[in-house]
Structure formats: C-alpha cells, structure tokens
Amino acid sequence: MFNVEDIRKDFPILFRKVNGKPLVYFDNAATSQTPQQVIDAIVDYYSNYNANIHRGVHTLSQEATDLYEQARYKIQAHFNAKFSHEIIFTSGATHSINLVANGFSSLLKKGDEIIVSALEHHSNIVPWQMLCERIGATLKVIPMNQEGELVMSEFDELLSENTKLVFVNHISNALGTINPIEYIIEEAHKIGAAVLIDGAQSTPHIKPDVQKLDVDFYVASAHKMCGPTGVGMLYGKEEWLKKLPPYQGGGEMIAEVTFEKTTYADLPHKFEAGTPNICGGIAFGTAIDYMNRVGFENIAKYEHELLEYATEKLLEIDSLKIYGTSKNKTSVISFNLEGIHPYDVGTILDKLGIAVRTGHHCAQPIMDYFKIPGTVRASFAFYNTKQEIDILMAGVKKAKLMLS
Ligand code: PMP
Numbered sequence: 524m525f526n527v528e529d530i531r532k533d534f535p536i537l538f539r540k541v542n543g544k545p546l547v548y549f550d551n552a553a554t555s556q557t558p559q560q561v562i563d564a565i566v567d568y569y570s571n572y573n574a575n576i577h578r579g580v581h582t583l584s585q586e587a588t589d590l591y592e593q594a595r596y597k598i599q600a601h602f603n604a605k606f607s608h609e610i611i612f613t614s615g616a617t618h619s620i621n622l623v624a625n626g627f628s629s630l631l632k633k634g635d636e637i638i639v640s641a642l643e644h645h646s647n648i649v650p651w652q653m654l655c656e657r658i659g660a661t662l663k664v665i666p667m668n669q670e671g672e673l674v675m676s677e678f679d680e681l682l683s684e685n686t687k688l689v690f691v692n693h694i695s696n697a698l699g700t701i702n703p704i705e706y707i708i709e710e711a712h713k714i715g716a717a718v719l720i721d722g723a724q725s726t727p728h729i730k731p732d733v734q735k736l737d738v739d740f741y742v743a744s745a746h747k748m749c750g751p752t753g754v755g756m757l758y759g760k761e762e763w764l765k766k767l768p769p770y771q772g773g774g775e776m777i778a779e780v781t782f783e784k785t786t787y788a789d790l791p792h793k794f795e796a797g798t799p800n801i802c803g804g805i806a807f808g809t810a811i812d813y814m815n816r817v818g819f820e821n822i823a824k825y826e827h828e829l830l831e832y833a834t835e836k837l838l839e840i841d842s843l844k845i846y847g848t849s850k851n852k853t854s855v856i857s858f859n860l861e862g863i864h865p866y867d868v869g870t871i872l873d874k875l876g877i878a879v880r881t882g883h884h885c886a887q888p889i890m891d892y893f894k895i896p897g898t899v900r901a902s903f904a905f906y907n908t909k910q911e912i913d914i915l916m917a918g919v920k921k922a923k924l925m926l927s
Contacts, residue, residue, distance in 0.1 A: 525817070525818065525821040525824075525825060525905075527825070527905070527906065527907075527908055530817060530905065530906050531906050531908075533558040533559050533560065533813075533906075534556045534557070534558055534559070534906055535559060535562070536548070536556050536557070537556065537906060540876065541873070541876040541878070542873065542874050542875070542876055543876070544875055544876030544877075545876055546876055546878065547875075547876055547877040547878065547907075547911045547914050547915060548878050548904075548907070549877060549878060549879050549901040549902060549903060549907065549911070549915060550878045550879060550880050550900075550902065551727070551747075551854075551902045551903060551904040551907075552696050552699075552724060552747070552855055552880070552884075552900065552902035553880050553902075554746045554747060554752065555727055555746065555747050555748060555749050555904055556749070556904070556906065557749060557750070557751065557810075558749055558810075558813050560809055560812075560813050561749060561750060561751065561806050561809050561810050561813060563809075564805060564806045564808075564809035565751065565802055565806050568587075568590070568801070568802040568805055568806070569802065572586050572587045572590060573587070573802075574586075574587045575587075575798055575801075576588040576591050576798075576799075576801055577775060577792075587801055590805045590808075591799075591801050591804050591805055592607075593805075593808060594804045594805050594807055594808030594809075595607050595610050595612070595791070595804070595808075597808040597811050597812065598610045598756055598807065598808065598811060601730065601811045601815070602730075602731060602732070602733050602741065602758055603732045603733060603734050603735070604733055604734070604758050605734060605761070606761055607791075608761070608764075608789070608790040608791045609758055609759055609760065609761055609764065609790070609791075610756055610757075610758055610791060611756065611757040611758075611759065611764070611790075611791045611794045611795060612754065612755075612756060612791070612795055612799050612800070612804050613742075613754075613755050613756060613757050613794075614753050614754060614755060614800065615744040615745070615746070615752075615753065615754065615755035616646060616721060616722075616723040616742045616743060616744040616755050617646040617744075618755065618757075619740075619742035619743075619755055619756065619757035620646055620647055620650050620690075620719070620721065620742055621650045621770070622757055622767075622770040622794060623719055623740050623742075623757065623759070623767070624650035624651055624653070624654045625650075625654075625770050626766075626767030626768055626770065627654060627687075627688060627767070628654055628657050628658055629768055630687075630766065630767070631654070631658050631660050631687055631688075632658065632659075632660075633658060633659035633660065634659070634660070634661075634685060635658075635660040635661075635685055635686075635687045636660065636661045636662075636663055636681075636683065636685040636686045636687065637651050637654070637655060637660055637661070637662050637663070637686075637687065637688045637689075637690070638662075638663045638664070638665060638678070638681050638682070638686055638688070638689045638690070638711075638716075639651055639662060639663075639664055639665070639689075639690045639691065640664065640665040640667070640673050640690075640691045640692070640702065641664055641665060641666050641667040641673070641888055641889065641892065642667055642671070642673060642691075642692060642695040642697070642698065642700060642702065642886070642889060643690070643691070643692055643721070643886065643888070644692060644696050644697075644721065644723065644884075644885050644886055645885040645886065645887070646721075646723075646885065647690055647691075647692060647721045648888070651688075651690060660687075661685075663681045663686075664888075665677055665678045665681060665691070667889070667892060669848075670700075670847070670848045670849045671695065671698040671700045671846060671847035671848065671849055671852075671889075672700055672849045672851075673691075673700075673702055673703070675703060675706060678707065678710070679710065682710060682711065682714055682716070683714070684714060686711070686714055686716045687716055687717065688716055688717050688718075688719065689707060689711040689716050689717070689718045689719075690718070690719045690720075690721065691704060691707055691718075691720060691721070692720070692721040692722075692723070692724060692725075693720050693721065693722045693724065693725035693731065694724040694725040694728070694852075694853050695724065695847070695855075695886070695889070696723065696724045696855070696884055696885070696886065697846075697847070697855075697857055697883075697884040697885075697886040697889045697890075697898070697900070698846060698847025698849075698852070698855065698857055698889065699724075699830075699847055699849075699852040699853045699854065699855030699856070699857070699902070700847055700849045700851065700852050701725075701849070701851045701852060701853060704718075704720050704736065704738070705736065708720075708736060708737055708738055709737075712737065717739040717740070717763065718738055718739050718740070719738075719739065719740035719741070719742070720736070720738050720740070720741050720742075721742055722741050722742055722743045723742065723743060723744050723747055724747065724853070724855075725853075726743040726744075726747065726748050727747045727748050727749075727814075727904065728819075728822060728823060728826060728853045728854070729819055729823060730815075730819040733758050738758075739759065739760050739763050740757065740758065740759045740760075740763065741757075741758040742755065742756065742757050742758070743755055743756050745803065745806070745807040745810060748807075748810050748811065748814060749810040749813055749814055750803070750806055750807040750809075750810030750811075751800075751802075751803045751806045751807070751810075752803075753800050753803050754800045754803030754804055754806075754807050755807075756807070757794070761790065764790050764791075764793075764794070765790065769787055769793050769794060769796070770794055770796075771796040771797070772785075772796055773796035773797045774796065774797055774798075775788070775792055775795055775796055775797060775798075775799075776788050776792055776793050776794065776795060776796040817905060821905070822905045825905050826853065826854040826903055826904070826905055827854070828909075829854055829903045829907055829908075829909065829912065830852070830853070830854040830855075830856070830903065832909050832912055833854075833856055833901065833903065833912045833915070834856060836912060836913075836916050837856060837858060837916065837919065839916075840860075840916075840919060840920060840923065842860055842861040842862075842923070843858055843859070843860055843861075843919070843923075844858060844859055844861065845857065845858045846858065846859070846889075846893055846895075846898055854902060854903035854904070855900060855901075855902045855903075856900070856901045856902075857884075857898040857899070857900045858898060858899055858900075858901075859895060859898055859899065860899075860919070860922070860923050860926070860927075862927070863922070863923070863926045863927070864896065865881040865882065865896070865897045865898050865899045866881045866882070866897070867922070867926050868881065868899045868919065868922045868926070869881035869899055871918065871921065871922040871925060871926070872899075872915070872918045872919070872922060875914070875918045875921070876914075877914060877915055877918050879899050879900060879901045879915075880899075880900045880902070881897060881898070881899050881900070882897040882898075883896070883897045884897070884898070884900055901915060
C-alpha cells in the first residue's frame with residue numbers, strides 16, 4: 524500500500540527547516556532526496572567493508588567486491604539487460620554519454636550524421652558537438668513545437684543513409700515531456716543507426732526495459748533515483764560495447780601491460796579504469812531496491828496526481844504561463860510569471876523554505892525557442908504532497924504580489 528506519510532519518514536532531510544520554515548523540496552529533477560536505507564548502506568560500507576575491490580585476496584576486499592558486483596546484478600535486473608557485463612559503472616549520465624561519444628570517434632567518418640533533439644540537456648548536446656568537430660560529422664536536430672513535443676514528421680525527414688547515431692532523452696529535464704523513444708529507436712534501426720537514450724530524467728519515474736526497447740545505449744544517474752551523487756551507469760548492448768574502444772586508460776581495465784603493447788580487460792572492466800566509486804555503486808543498488816519496494820506503478824500514478832493538482836492550481840494564477848504542455852509528461856512544471864525574472868521568484872520561494880530550480884536548466888536551446896531567459900521549475904517526487912503544492916501556490920502568489 525502506497526502511503527506518502529510513511530514514505531516521508533524514510534527521508535530525514537524532509538524534516539529539516541530552511542529559513543525557519545519546513546522544507547518543501549521541489550527540485551527533484553536536479554537531484555532526488557536520499558532515504559535512510561541508502562544512507563545506512565553508505566555508513567555500513569565505510570564502517571564494515573571499506574577496501575579496494577577486484578584485486579585483493581583479503582576478506583575485506585572480497586566482501587567489498589561481492590557487494591559491488593551484486594549492485595551491478597541489481598542494476599542489470601532492474602533495466603532487464605541480457606548480461607551483467609552490459610552494465611558499466613560511471614560517475615553519472617554525463618560520464619556515460621562522453622564514454623560513448625568518445626568511442627564513436629573511431630567508428631565514424633567525415634560526412635556521417637548524428638541526430639539529437641531540440642529537447643536535450645547540454646550533456647547530450649556538447650559531447651556530440653565535440654565529436655562532430657573532431658571528425659567532420661554533422662549534427663542534425665529534431666525540432667520541437669509549442670507544446671514542448673518533438674516533431675516526429677521532421678525526424679523522419681532527417682533520417683538518411685548518412686545517419687549513424689541518434690541521441691534523445693527519454694524525458695526532458697526542462698519541460699518533463701516524455702519522448703516517443705520506441706518510434707525513434709524503431710525508425711533509426713531501420714536505416715542501421717545506433718540509438719542512445721538519456722534516461723537521467725526517466726529513471727526516477729519509470730522502469731525501462733532495455734531489451735524490450737531494443738535500445739543500443741541507455742544512461743542514468745543514481746542521484747536522480749534516490750541514490751548518491753557521483754555514480755551512474757551506462758547500459759550498452761554487448762556487441763556495441765565490444766566494438767567501442769576504451770574511454771580511459773589505467774588500472775583495472777587491462778588484461779596485460781608491457782611497454783610494447785597493452786591488451787584490455789573484458790567487459791565491463793574495459794570501461795572501468797581506476798578505483799571506482801565503490802560505496803556509491805553499492806548504494807546505487809540499495810536505492811534501486813528502495814524504489815522497487817515503493818513500486819514504479821505507485822510512483823507513476825501518485826506523481827501524476829501531484830502533476831494534475833499542481834497544474835490546475837498554478838493556472839489559477841493569471842499571468843502565470845506553463846512551458847511544456849504535452850499530455851505526455853512527468854511531474855515537472857516549468858513556469859514564469861509575466862514580466863518577472865524566474866530568479867527573483869526562486870529567491871522569494873527559498874525564503875519561504877521552498878526549493879525550486881530557476882534558470883535555463885542546462886537546456887538553453889529550449890529557452891531560446893520560447894524566447895525566455897529561463898523558467899522556474901518545480902519538479903515533484905513520490906515523497907511530495909498536495910499540502911506542499913498548496914504552500915508553493917501561496918509562495919508564488921506572494922512572489923507575484925511583491926515583484927509586480
Ligand atoms: N541528461 C538529463 C536529461 C539531465 O536532466 C541531467 C541532469 N540534470 C543529465 C543528463 C546529466 O546528469 P548528471 O549531471 O548526473 O551527469
């Protein structure tokens with residue numbers, strides 16, 4: 524049974540005060556909060572198992588290795604990857620994307636085309652621009668419409684025999700739009716292009732099945748899924764991960780090293796140079812267990828209720844405009860009050876204990892499309908409540924009064 528009051532008890536931070544007011548945390552799309560179970564896993568690791576992994580014969584090292592590899596199995600099961608070695612631990616979605624972009628620089632040639640979407644986070648634009656500059660490939664962009672949806676007929680037009688890669692986020696961080704990735708994957712595969720889906724914003728809300736999606740690469744960050752910062756994952760189909768060269772050189776990723784030649788370790792270690800974020804990886808596994816216990820169906824249903832409630836309430840405020848009005852969206856509301864800078868609204872809300880994000884949300888092309896400097900973004904998680912949305916409402920009204 525989903526009971527939000529019980530769930531809130533798992534998150535100690537939700538009981539702190541900010542500026543003398545109870546914290547209302549609506550910046551979940553930037554980072555989610557951490558349940559006690561995950562905090563305990565971190566404390567447990569450093570209290571009982573702290574050791575370097577894979578190389579040690581001593582007990583601590585073996586126990587830490589087992590915990591770390593168990594976390595990889597949990598992630599494999601969660602995303603339904605065929606093999607555990609298709610899961611690469613990274614420092615987060617950005618690292619995962621750069622790993623793939625770097626690898627493709629040796630597989631692409633001048634004249635090849637890469638397609639991204641107008642709804643991307645900078646971390647899914649800049650690495651591909653850098654790649655295109657290096658090899659003389661061309662970056663093409665699927666445009667968006669006023670609702671904040673991708674224009675799929677334009678995507679069809681962009682696909683050609685030159686298209687080698689397509690990169691799209693599953694859900695937009697700035698607007699919350701859920702993109703039609705099933706269609707994108709299917710159409711891209713028809714012409715032999717590989718597809719990377721950026722799941723940084725989807726994985727807190729839904730449970731993707733990478734085999735069912737038939738996606739080539741899928742990336743996520745633990746800190747958006749109730750896990751710690753500095754750890755994330757790259758899923759890659761075995762055949763692609765075998766084709767891609769290693770990203771970084773160092774310890775752990777080698778089979779044999781001489782000054783004449785080095786051979787590389789098998790997957791997944793080929794992509795995991797150096798001492799990884801061992802504790803982070805283990806706690807990522809705990810976070811996935813936690814979210815599955817809450818249940819992704821419960822999460823989706825409850826967050827949708829919050830989204831509908833907040834949208835209806837906020838639209839009662841005249842001069843408030845919501846950006847991203849697709850029917851197919853998650854619990855993110857990006858808005859502005861006419862004539863008022865989002866930063867000023869955010870600052871007043873903070874004084875009232877309400878944490879929202881203001882600015883371009885690392886998605887400047889979206890802001891350029893709407894011809895605005897940024898938005899106020901309230902993003903809801905399964906531990907938020909309607910009462911908190913009422914507090915936000917009162918705060919926005921107050922900000923409007925003070926700043927108009
Ligand atoms: N893609 C999207 C859609 C995101 O929202 C984010 C984080 N804001 C990232 C990628 C990058 O994630 P990280 O900073 O954890 O690497």
